[in-house]
Amino acid sequence: MANQSVTEQVKESVDIVDLISEYVDLEKRGSNYLGLCPFHNENTPSFNVNKEKGFYYCFGCQASGSVIDFYKEMENLSFSEALRDLGNRAGLKIKYKQESINSKDLQLIKMHEHLVDLYHEILTETKEGETALNYLLDRGFTLEQIKREKIGLSPNMSDGTIKVLEKLGYSKEMMYQAGLVARNEETFQYFDRFRNRIMIPIKNHKGRYVAFTARALGDDHPKYLNSPETDIFHKSRLIFNLSDSYKVIQDRKEVIMMEGHMDVLKVKGTNIKNVVGTMGTSVSKEQIEILKRVTQNITLMFDGDKAGKNATTSVGEKILEMQANPYVISLPSGMDPDEYIEKYGSESFENYIKENRDHFILYDAKEKLKDSKDNDLMFTENLNRSIQLLKYVQNEVEESRILRGLSDLYEIEADLIKRQLPKRKEVRRQKETFHRPSILNVTSREFKERHIIHTFINDKSALETFKSKLDSELFQTEGYYGIIKNLVEYFSEFDTFDKQMFLSYIDHEQLSNLERILDTDLPILGESELNDYVNAISGMSSSSGEKNKLIKEIEQAELIGDDTRALELFSQLIELQKSPKSK
Template sequence: MSTGRGIPEEVIEAVLRQHDIVDTVGKHVHLTKQGKYMKGLCPFHSEKTPSFTVTPERQIFHCYGCGKGGNAIKFRMEIEGLTFPEAVRVMAEEAHIPFEDGMGGQGGSPRDMELEQLLQAHEWTSKLYHYLLKNTEHGKPALEYLRSRGINDKAIDTFQIGYAPARWDTLVQFLDKRSFDLKVMEKGGLISSKQDGTGFVDRFRDRVIFPLHNRTGKVIAFAGRILGDGQPKYLNSSESRLFSKSRTLYNLHQAKTDIRKTRQFVLFEGYGDVISAWDAGVHNGVATMGTSLTESHANIMRSLADEVIVCYDGDNAGQAAALKSISILEGVGFNTKIALLSDGLDPDEFIQKYGAERFKSQVLDGAVTSVKFKLIYLKKNHILLEEDGKIAYIKDALEIIAPLPSPTEREIYLQDLSADLQVSYDSLKQECNELRQAMQKKAPAGDNKAKRWNNGRHKTGQASMPTLLPAYQVAERRLLFYMLQDEEVAQYVSKHLGDDFNIDDHAAIAAYLYAYYAQGKEPDASRFVSSLEDDRLEKTVVAIAMMDIPREWSFQELDDCIREIRRFPLVEQIKRKKEEMVSSERAGDFIRAAQIASEIIALERQ
């Protein structure tokens, strides 16, 4: 049986069985045991006191600060910026669980059929462009261009590089003849509609085509580099259900095997750099899609490795981008190094000029720590031949060194600074210690940013005091808590209360629980959460499942809760009737007031 997401339930259940919540969360959050819970600093918002809680028994997590919660699949979705199907597919692959989502088969929804159609169209389009590059007269100039850039035929085949001809409808005709819905193809970013709305045209024309894959190897988009002059130089597929620039890394599908072995990424800026490095024997390289590095990129990478070497262009723009990437990468807990390229070369140019071995030994093996890179970058902005410039550089450098938590690390950088500028080490150390003390005094009562486990990605205001819930809400949540852990409770509540919960979300959760147990399933909060497909309801269920109340129940307690739930609408009705009676008395309509009074008495008897 498939879920509404087109994924067989048995696959989801197998994924949840194979991915323990503590192991899954523990790769990103430092957890400590507190009774039956595991606690740590939330990776989704900035906090100093741990409010992020994992319950191994129920296989769920919940943050009392920001409200995020769910099971292991939900955690991977949030931390890596994945959709539900993407997260399940990745986790299934990691656990060697066979995964055929059945999209397009019997029981698949029209939405799944559309997704399957887009994936198939992208695969065929990739093969078409690759064929046109290698086997037609149209493709010869593009093939010569690639070879002139040092990209050989083996690399062209490995990366399935192609060519889109300088025609308006090559791909449109290709897809139309194969009965693809062109409106769906436009939504998927493969083609564009004409301005006058009379038809469609190819999105890519006279461009070298680089297929873009998701991490499981499916083609989901394309990047096209123009031949000759023209703008834009690079053009990506438009954002679609399949493709998001902020969550896609070029070559991750091929590089992930080597990345898992080495626990290291090499992060490049461009496709050409990745391809040249691959040909040079560097098989753990990826690149962003012509966009700046995002937190989603960093989280995806962090799930696979511990260290990253940022290998951006050696010019000013590349080095500025490398500097900007450091805080994002270290924010998710990466050990970050920066590769230094001489003469303003980019990695592709360096490999073509000096060869593979020198690139690996000099550039990658010689990569410096992020602190060292910051000091080198900073040094370029000061004129050290002048005393004022030297003093200003020392002041700025100490602001980088002073916050470092390790005394040994501070000492190494201070010694380097002393030797480089011929300044007394003792005076630098004294000034560094004074600056460190001043920084600690000024530090706000917030995050300790040196703690690499706390991502601190979102700032929050002061923690609010817990709100005291009305009695009927407490009763509803208590009933749902017991229903989550015992089918007998769900059957009793279904018989005596049904869907007469006062809060719509609680009524919806109860309805889902009735259906869940009707399918013969065992009580399992994690499994039930996966069946909901509603983010708000998922959060509510997790918050209820994490309530710290005794798990033992009695029919007397259930009856008390049901009575309180049924009582609330009557109390509200009485309140409204009393207001109506007062209004009638003020208007002089005493007969109506007397009628309302009798209605109030009847309601109070109920």
């Protein structure tokens, strides 16, 4: 990762207005530029760009940052990748280290990459794979699609995968940690987790293979078997096919979310490419936040069985509460997408998608009314539910359209329903609890604290040198000083850091903090840099009062709608954060 001077060089060389204008229509307003925010859905422009200061700020969702931050978010890149691309754009000769991946994690990824190739070869090039290959071809997959998606077949052996990976130098314990083999906990005998199954590889959001979905051939149970959670595969933070569909979703301004990975692959064979899959029927807030960075319009196309309908209700509510736009496509007779395409063909499926999309609130009302049309009590409860859901819709045009739909469904005048809605300003204040992370959230202080701990994790001697200077007042981010104390205890017994071993030293509540630190792509600080960082956060407290005062004034200005004053204050906040005591 590049150092700070290179970062500043890129910021100075790339015109922030020119770059953002490639994504947003900007209009000059005084010393700033104004446009519709690309990070949330709005009708009235609230997205400001200040060319002189080199930052953007949205008064609607509080998204903010530099030209690098903007490009990183829009293109779904890491900081290093964004820095590289913008450096090339500006004609700068930048020397930077390649993104570092924890050596253990890299081993786990490499194992998956080896097996993706092996399983694919078994399916497409061997006699053993003929039955599975014919099954896929009969299901409507083309050979070209099978090769593009690297679908494979695991060998019908209890140790086929183990033998292959052992020849490549991997231990059984490492295979187990990768989720590729299982273990009898009584005998500690290892065996292949996936046996005689169609293997669908799962990529992380950077396009690296990290897991599998495995479909049984014949009547074996379970029908689908997924990789377990590992250090490189977190189901609540990963969305199937997002790395492949990211650009299409951006272009079409909509994502269609499905349950089955096989469904997603089948639909990708049509002209509908903006599709992703869940990691089960539950969808986390973190997954929704990830999708919101790409599009505000999330369409649910879950199976028509009871579990699928329950998931649609749960996820739809969550999307609404997080201020995105949920839609629903219900297939006839409880079919799944794969079955529909097989029965009616791709063209019919594409037309069905275009013609059968309901806003979640209307879908929800229709489902509830099926059981309550002749029950006055349930009818009133369901109407009140629809009104409570409608309060989250911030787009007035969309609100009007939904009101007309609810009026038709409940046979009540739209104006009467609208009068029951809470005032929009009250909901707007609620909305702020769901905005995406910004530089006001991940502060310069927290970044430095995280960087220091990241260095200590990777350099025991650095911790030994500095531990006498460390105390609870120095580390103010909640939970960080606790991790420091645990590291001191851990390194009193071990010379190198091992995440699994370290987990026994920390409380469950600290796990999310540890994950954030480990997931941050940062270089290891040298002794002089560490000393600067420790001295810097020691001096930050003196400026914290002024910073908090500015933040409160910004909030007050936003509350009364004085955007000019708020932007002026935000500019002061940026300057304060640039000052040595704040950094």
